[in-house]
Amino acid sequence: MVASLAASTLASHRRQLxxxxxxxxxxxxxxxxxxFAEGSGGSGGFGGSEPGIAGSDAADADGLDLVGARADALLGLAADNLALGRIDAARRLxxxxxRVxxxxxxAVRCGWVAAEIELADGQAxxxxxxxxxxxxxxxxxxARRxxxxxxxxxxxxLSAAGEPGALDLVVTAVEETEKYELHSLSWVATRVAADLDAGHAEEYRFRSQQVLHPVLQQADPCVMQIARASPWVPAEAG
Structure with missing residues (x-):
């Protein structure tokens, strides 16, 4: 279970960049x-009946257990396939x-991925x-983060759908990331804020670079290589 969660976490670091x-x-x-971990009930990761949340596999209220590890992996694969243009595969995952x-x-993470799938499919x-x-x-x-x-x-x-409230939400998110030092979200929040607030776009972009640079300086070589090649990461931050 720990090995699975660790792999999902490393995948998340790479995916974000x-x-x-x-x-x-x-x-x-x-x-x-x-x-295939002990306690999986023999269902395996790719076939058989889904384990749901019952039994010894789901022992933690926050999902830090075997069932939660399966869900993390499936959602990670959904996000990966989405970014690679495989929308149908992303939906299935x-x-x-x-269900798992x-x-x-x-549920929160499923909401993120579901929203991203609809956005990618042009259904804002x-x-x-x-x-x-x-x-x-x-x-x-x-759960603050x-x-x-x-x-x-x-x-x-909301912005993509043309509905009100997008900027207020994102600006508040920027403030929260600063207050609680959520650096892995701060650079993302400021990049989104730059897209939504033209009057302060340069200020937000500069802050994004400020936050991301020290994060990348502590990253492993694989992450650094991904960041340098990524169209999402400001060149000045690498």
Whole structure:
């Protein structure tokens, strides 16, 4: 279980910087490990009946257990496939993840991925509901980091759908990342804010570079290579 969660975490680091091909290998390894770990009930990661949230596989309320590891891996694979243009595959994986684990953490992450799938599919209006639901769940749970990321996702969805409230959500998210030193979200929030607030765009972009540079300086060589090649990462931050 720990090995699976570790692989999913490494995949997330690579995916955030645009390294989806590298992330997909790690997410696949995470699913393979979780599927064949002790206590999986023999269902495996790729076939058989889904374990749901019952039994010894789902022992932690926050999803830091074998079932949660499976859901993390499936959602990671969904995000990887989405970025690589495989929208149908991403949908199937996201649906499977939602069936595997219905606890709050997986539900929030399912909301993020569902919103991203709709945005990628050109269905901006359909992205709003899962993003909003993710934010509601995260806030109700008091999960600060999940709430901040949910606000960013919802802000993007609202903006794409032409609905009000996007800028306020994202600016508040920027403030929260600064207050609580959520650096891995701060550079993303400021980049989104730059897109939404033309009057302060340069200020937000500069702050994004300020935050990301020291983060990358502490990254492993693989992440540095991905960052240098990524169209998402400001060149000055590498």
């Amino acid at each position: 645009g390294g989806h091909t590298a992330a997909r290998k790690l997410d696949g390894a995470a699913l393979l490990t979780a599927g 996201a649906v499977r993840a939602a 684990d219905r606890r709050w953490r997986a 209006a359909a992205a709003v509901a899962p993003a909003r639901r993710a934010l509601e769940i995260a806030r109700a749970r008091g 999940h709430a901040v990321k949910s606000a960013i996702v919802l802000g993007v969805a």
